[in-house]
Amino acid sequence: MMLQKPTSNSSFTPMTLDRMGSRYPSRLSFSRSMLRTMIKDNWKIKRTKFDLDKKGYGTVIYEINIAKEIYSLVCFSAFLSDEDRTDRVIAEKWDTAYTLHIGKVNEAELKRLKKNIPLQEAGRNSPKELVLSRGNKSVRLFKKITETLAEGLQPEINDINDVGYLLRTTAVYGSGKFGLSDFIRTESSTIFDQPFRAEMLAVYLIREFSVDLVEHVAHHLNPKKAVKLKSNIKQHLGIGNSTGLGMAPFIIKHPKLIHKWMSQFYKVIQEIKSKELITANKLKQFVSLLKKAQEYLNEVLTSDVFQKNKNNQSKIDLDKMIKYCNNFTINKKNNNWETILEFSFKNLNFDAQEITQVQLIELYSAIADPLAEDMSSSDDMYLNVNETIFSLINFIERHYSWAINVDYTKKENLYLFWYISEEKLEPRLGERYNEEGAELEQPLGIGKMAHELYNFLIKHKETHNYTVAEFLLRHPQFRGIIRRIQTLSDYDLGEVNDNILAKKTLPINMLRFKLSFFGASRYDPKSDRWLRVSFFAGAPFYSDLNSQNVDNWGFATMNSY
């Protein structure tokens, strides 16, 4: 059973793998902030092309009007045999394929997109495309809902809860991949100035498409009897996502961005602790949100024993928190959220601690929502060229103890290596002592590199009075790790504080960390290195979306509608 040691706030280290793997989506998550912006800026979405045959194969376009700009989500649906259906990156065919395109799509462009988008990685995109994605049907649920609707009936919400989605994306690419628009261009010349905002819009619209598709197929199965999905049932549908190891290298390669996300999160918590007092009404709302999270944990399904145990423990621990809040006496000396958070750090498992924080944030939209619109950061790394090596050594000793105190002569601390497979450039993880390819290891073992640098510096006392610039003239092989360490001295939440080459590493913790900032829910690990999740589960569909309901779908349950 997953039981973590309670930790006090003073020893709080949020960037360890076990903590990263306990995170939950919040108001700051990209799916949440994208939908808020959609309402705030009055984005208009309409289906401008619906050219599907009776079986649901063909082309659909959704146009998004934003101020004076137009974007188009172009969807392609095609027959796929069961033997070709795989969630792996190495797949070559999919049920559906998508692109988010800048502007209206004319005939020539549609022809180009039709030729390239279904090929995904093997096709070519232009800087006019922001997002490239594909998805496969959940065959079981898609078939069941099609047949049910065709009979004029509604599916049971339990059936929807069992799976969670009709379509499951298996990759959502952006930021210059396969010829797509570079983010430095997207950020400055489109409305998508926040990380993954364009991707989140695409995913939200793919969810719309999934329902349009199933209703269309149901209608053609039985035109006289078929009905559409009822709002309260379809709202429980998310859009699935199958995610593998690619997310882990992203976290290591973009530490300033990761720092930005984390620092915004903790800025919200800090502001709440320092400025907001507990009132009876706020406490009541908080307890209600904790109960909602508990109910969500009751309903969420996973076959993974580790995740099940975490969920069960979290439910038990949330009970402790709810009891504590119910017995909480508010008075002049005892009215600060710090007290409640301190209780969670001392008494709850990591997951329940995270739930406590994200549900607290729900109460203070005025603090959280502006910060959610400031989640971008440049990736530029830089050297502090005038720092002395002596000073650098001191810094490493104070901030990289998690790295320099590891014994890398022990096999278990150097067991894994990260690499890129030549097969569709899939990021993979190998076992150094059992598999070929370790000589082509990606430089993601930051702890090991910091350890090597530190030992070199300690051994070479003659370097201690050099500036970093002078040192690198003589020892340029340390350029990358010194630049990283110096840059991150200004971004202290950017570094994973664990050795990710160790045998005990669970890569899925890094996946969950990133997915929480995306806003994914319903974590369903399939191994220690890939999982399935849902996006927008419980979110209102576009036709029902308004300023009252845009933010109340976190931890949605079957009773939420």
Add this chain to the structure above:
Amino acid sequence: MGYSFYEIYITSQRAFRALGFPFGADEDAGFIIAWLELNHFHGIKILHNLITSIDQQYDGTIKIDSLSEKIDFKNRTILMKGSGLIDYLQSIINQKEEISVTIKNCQDAILFLPLLYKISKKISYLELQFNNSNNDIHKYKIKNNEITFEYETNKDLLSINEIIIIMNKDKKNLKNFSAKKIITQKIIQNNLLQSIKPAKDLWEKVSEIASKTFVPESEESRDKGAGGGDAND
């Protein structure tokens, strides 16, 4: 075929890694090539032409006794030594108003341009001078992320394969910055609007080198490396 800036960068960076550049140096060299290619300075062609001479020959060390003496690059490429030198000059300019250094035995001087452009927000004025094959002097002047270009015919001020770099912190010296700007933020954004189109044969060669950083496919890595399972549920 058209590519994004990211693709040019990541492919070049991987190529440098395959050619033996260490972590950090591969990123800098990848940036230099991608920046030049984006801005029509033929970065991929330069990289392609250097492949044989740099393959497993990485040497980024630089010996500097005094800045008043010429710095000898010993015919090793700026892709190896350029970043270290610019960092060092930055550390010196922090204590001085102006630096002017000459680098000898150094080819493809244009490779310095992305590195100087990158630091132009921190240093008021930067200048890169070198001869072309006709012995004309090329001058790139950089201020506030903008670059101008001038050339002077047959001045014969520099020896072949010599480069002058000037750094100045004094804003008074910036008056004569009136020549036509060949690089601005706006020009870079406009370049990003277009796909980058390196020559096919050169790109294929660079991509082939980059692919040496990928681990060959095997059944074991396919099964164990990234997960799998039934996708028909």
